[in-house]
Amino acid sequence: MARKHSKHGPYEDPQDDEDTPEVVVPCWLCGRKTGNTIVWHHPVPKSRGGRDVVPMHPICQQTLIANFTNSELQRYGMDVEGLLTNPTMRKFVDWVANKDPDFNATTAKKKR
Numbered sequence: 001m002a003r004k005h006s007k008h009g010p011y012e013d014p015q016d017d018e019d020t021p022e023v024v025v026p027c028w029l030c031g032r033k034t035g036n037t038i039v040w041h042h043p044v045p046k047s048r049g050g051r052d053v054v055p056m057h058p059i060c061q062q063t064l065i066a067n068f069t070n071s072e073l074q075r076y077g078m079d080v081e082g083l084l085t086n087p088t089m090r091k092f093v094d095w096v097a098n099k100d101p102d103f104n105a106t107t108a109k110k111k112r
């Protein structure tokens with residue numbers, strides 16, 4: 001914090017610097033590695049007392065919560081295999097498998 005004499009260099013703002021750790025966490029749902037944006041998802045909804053979180057792609061979480069109610073999510077809990085027996089989820093995971101980790105289709109279309 002005690003930065004004396006800040007020299008103006010090419011790295012003025014280290015925000016986008018490559019200091020991301022090598023550790024890549026796989027997405028809980030699709031198993032691909034996560035991209036720049038990791039969503040920490042509660043398999044059991046927080047409102048249902050869920051405390052564990054799992055790393056997910058934003059698009060995977062969106063698809064998941066769009067296809068299941070809180071009650072269903074609570075029932076499945078950490079059982080991702082169970083979730084993937086749902087045809088819609090299965091199809092989605094197969095489809096997203098070849099996408100870039102940072103791929104994020106706008107599932108919610110803005111109309112204005």
Ligand SMILES: [Zn+2]
Binds near residue numbers: 029031056
């Ligand atoms: Zn994913």
